[in-house]
Amino acid sequence: MLVATSLVKKRGEFVLGPVDVELDVGVSALLGANGAGKTTLMQLAAGLLRADGGSIECTAPRGAAGGVGYLPQDFAGPRRPRVRDYLRFVAWCRSGKGQQIREKDIDHALALVDLTERSASRIGSLSGGMVKRLGIAQALLGDPAVIILDEPTVGLDPIQRREIRGLLQRLGEDRSVLLSTHLSEDVASTADHVVALHAGRVVFTGSTRGLAGGSATGRPAAEAVERGLIALIEGRTAHA
Numbered sequence: 001m002l003v004a005t006s007l008v009k010k011r012g013e014f015v016l017g018p019v020d021v022e023l024d025v026g027v028s029a030l031l032g033a034n035g036a037g038k039t040t041l042m043q044l045a046a047g048l049l050r051a052d053g054g055s056i057e058c059t060a061p062r063g064a065a066g067g068v069g070y071l072p073q074d075f076a077g078p079r080r081p082r083v084r085d086y087l088r089f090v091a092w093c094r095s096g097k098g099q100q101i102r103e104k105d106i107d108h109a110l111a112l113v114d115l116t117e118r119s120a121s122r123i124g125s126l127s128g129g130m131v132k133r134l135g136i137a138q139a140l141l142g143d144p145a146v147i148i149l150d151e152p153t154v155g156l157d158p159i160q161r162r163e164i165r166g167l168l169q170r171l172g173e174d175r176s177v178l179l180s181t182h183l184s185e186d187v188a189s190t191a192d193h194v195v196a197l198h199a200g201r202v203v204f205t206g207s208t209r210g211l212a213g214g215s216a217t218g219r220p221a222a223e224a225v226e227r228g229l230i231a232l233i234e235g236r237t238a239h240a
């Protein structure tokens with residue numbers, strides 16, 4: 001679960017917040033125009049930035065593993081290491097010095113992103129889409145209760161995008177997944193919940209169906225999600 005309370009962060013002229021959101025188990029999409037503050041909010045949740053006010057916390061359900069997995073927007077990874085060695089190194093860093101790395105955890109992460117057959121390849125020899133999937137794999141190591149993915153489908157081909165959307169849905173069954181995206185298809189096909197930011201402020205939080213203004217059952221169409229988001233942003237701009 002991810003809970004932000006009166007969260008504020010200043011970055012030059014830009015101010016994020018105050019943000020109050022509570023995200024439960026499931027997939028939530030963080031939406032907003034360029035510069036709205038999505039990456040800033042995600043970096044705060046991942047512990048990479050320190051808040052200027054309020055708090056943001058990621059917690060696990062009772063008995064589950066804790067922690068946060070994070071895929072940065074510009075994930076590239078180092079070029080020389082082999083895929084498996086890189087994931088072993090990340091797992092070692094996360095688990096604390098001297099702890100045994102469980103090879104089956106590496107196998108599991110590789111299988112989830114369909115990189116098992118490239119586990120002995122050097123990262124520099126992977127395609128852009130494969131590097132993105134490696135970035136998702138490293139975010140899944142340690143089985144974190146909260147997974148934060150900054151634009152996880154950018155650079156993927158249509159088949160990979162469909163696979164990653166399926167993976168996001170599966171991950172959201174028993175943990176909180178927060179993804180930022182500009183693709184309304186990602187939102188319509190994976191997200192139960194939407195948080196929309198405009199100029200650092202939360203302008204909508206609620207169900208994806210609520211944003212799309214659609215029927216009470218089934219997933220909304222991508223076009224309806226896009227219309228809902230554009231109406232929100234244009235409404236805010238008109239009132240600014």
Ligand SMILES: Nc1ncnc2c1ncn2[C@@H]1O[C@H](COP(=O)(O)OP(=O)(O)OP(=O)(O)O)[C@@H](O)[C@H]1O
Pocket residue numbers: 011012014032033034035036037038039040041
């Ligand atoms: N390191 C930084 N130093 C100063 N200002 C920054 C820094 N990083 C981002 N900002 C500013 O913070 C604001 C929000 O940026 P952020 O990257 O969070 O937006 P975003 O919604 O993720 O945008 P995009 O969709 O383009 O990725 C922008 O005005 C940006 O210029």
